[in-house]
Amino acid sequence: QVQLVESGGGVVRTGGSLRLSCAASGSISSINIMGWYRQAPGKQREKVAHILRDGSTNYADSVKGRFTISRDNVKNTVSLQMNSLKPEDTGVYYCAAVRMTGWDWGQGTQVTVSS
Numbered sequence: 001q002v003q004l005v006e007s008g009g010g011v012v013r014t015g016g017s018l019r020l021s022c023a024a025s026g027s028i029s030s031i032n033i034m035g036w037y038r039q040a041p042g043k044q045r046e047k048v049a050h051i052l053r054d055g056s057t058n059y060a061d062s063v064k065g066r067f068t069i070s071r072d073n074v075k076n077t078v079s080l081q082m083n084s085l086k087p088e089d090t091g092v093y094y095c096a097a098v099r100m101t102g103w104d105w106g107q108g109t110q111v112t113v114s115s
């Protein structure tokens with residue numbers, strides 16, 4: 001099992017930037033994929049970005065070119081750099097660790113983008 005703690009959320013104006021961080025602990029070697037997801041009020045949770053064991057990444061179409069996912073294997077952290085933020089990026093952002101036997105989730109961090 002993996003424990004995940006997100007940080008870095010806050011309130012930012014349209015066009016601004018935020019950097020989210022996720023600290024992982026526990027069975028780090030069992031992780032196949034790390035990801036960021038978000039959920040806006042009244043909407044379904046959606047994938048934002050994934051980073052795989054080989055370092056390859058993929059993104060939701062809505063954030064391509066604006067968001068970057070990265071990891072630090074020494075510190076066991078994964079980050080999400082969010083640039084050119086839009087009001088529709090507002091939501092609770094969750095860090096996820098995908099293992100062969102299941103998923104682990106962080107508690108979430110709120111991101112609010114004001115117009």
